[in-house]
Amino acid sequence: MPVQDSELKFYKAASVNDTSTCGGKLSATEIVSGVKNNTFPDISQAERAAGTTRFRKIFSKIASAENLAFQNSKIFLERSTPGDDRIVMFPGTQTDTKADLTGSERLYGVGKLQSDVSVGEPSVIVITEAGADAIFQDGDLIRISNQDGVNDNTGKEEWIRLAASNAVSWNGDQATLTFLAGNVLANAYAATSTRVASVIEAGTIQPTVTGWSEISASGTYNEGTYPVVPNSIGTIKETWTLTFTNATNYTVQGSVVGSVGTGSIGGGDFAPDNINFTGHPYFTLKDAGWGGTWASGETIVFSTTPAAYPLWLQHIVPAGANSISGNAMRYAIAGESA
Known part of the structure; x- marks a missing residue:
């Protein structure tokens, strides 16, 4: 079964505030769609x-029950706010905080068509909320849609690549x-x-294991034949030490x-449960991979990364902005199952 719509989730970062510590690693707090002030x-x-101006870091997580990779991932603003304020977004890292932002990040956003367009047109004119944000750049993948929502089958949607050079001409905010x-x-x-949006091409989103290091005189673990298995739901950004x-x-x-338990050679696979996602391990270490002779104090170290793509959202409210009830925006992800 492919990745389901219900398995495409957004989560908050570990630190949610207006200080330099905002951001950090993936948290276990899901952002529930349609809830006021969820971002x-x-x-x-x-x-x-x-x-x-406020910043919030979020993660697009692929919570696949079957541990499937999500390929050709595309993240975008589906709809901007109806108020005088605006939202832009840009990629983050698994661990960065607001203190790491430079102000020179490449921004992505969404605008509106300037006029009706016909089939076969080789270009479009888009009205953005602020030309200075430069949300469109040469070589971008863009999404054009008149759907009421991401899963609206009655509307139209298409993805088009901009030319590699001289593709974007600005005239103020147009x-x-x-x-x-x-x-x-x-x-x-x-x-x-x-709406016309510039798209963050997030590639393949899946949990990974890296940085494997064994320190032993004669003990071995065959990570080639029996690799550590990460879990799409349970794996987090962490460095693990087995002693x-x-x-x-x-x-x-x-x-x-900290400690996630004990295991033993011959005692079966070691799969410590992620307490925030019961029934889903941080990783699984296969018992069949052990070989040689291990001794007290010898170690294995490796790192894991979650099936989650880090994003920053920037909320810009210009001076003198009018009050508006029910102000909201919409961000989304699309892609394919492995």
């Missing part, structure tokens, strides 16, 4: 008057986008209902989560 807090009257040679619109679109207490028994510690 950003309300903007006060004083903030609207003076203007303000961008003329020229497609890669040979690419034209497959559908006609009305300006009143169509032998005698020839057969070992303990396992995470650099952040």
Whole structure:
């Protein structure tokens, strides 16, 4: 069974605040779609008057029950806010915080068609909320859609690559986008209902194991034939140290989560449960991989990375912005199962 829509989830970062510590690693707190203030807090009257900018880090997580990779992943803003404020997004790292941001990050966002377009057009003109954000750049993949929602089968959607050079021409907040040679619109679109977004191409999203290191005089583990198996739901960003207490028994510690239990050679696969996602291990170490003779104090160290792509959202409220009830935006992910 392929990755299901219900397995495409967004999660908050470990630190959610307006200080330099905002961000960090993936948390266990899911962002539930359609819930007020699920990403950003309300903007006060004083903030609207003076203007303000907030950042929030989120993760697009592939919570595949079958441990499937999500390929050709595309993350985008499906709809911007209806208010005077605006939202842009940019890629993060598994561990970065607001203190690591430089202000020169490449921004992605969404705009509206300037006028109706017909089938076969080799370019479009898009009205953005701020040309200075430069949300479209040469070589971008863009999404054009008049769907009411990401899963709306009654609307139209297409993905088009921009030319590698001279593809974007700015006139204030208006961008003329020229497609890669040979690419034209497959559908006609009305300006009143169509959004055009620049797309973050996130590649393949899946949990990984890296940095394997064995320190032993004569003990071995065949990680080529019996690799450590990460879990799409349970795996986190962590460095693990397995330490032998005698020839057969070992303990396992995470650099952040601490002890996750003990195992033994011949005692079966070691699969410590992630307490935040019961029934889903941080990883599985196959018992069949052990060989040679291990001794007390000898170690294996490796790192894991979750099936989650890190993103930053930037909420920009210009000075003098009007108050609006029900202000909301929509971000989404699309892709293919392995």
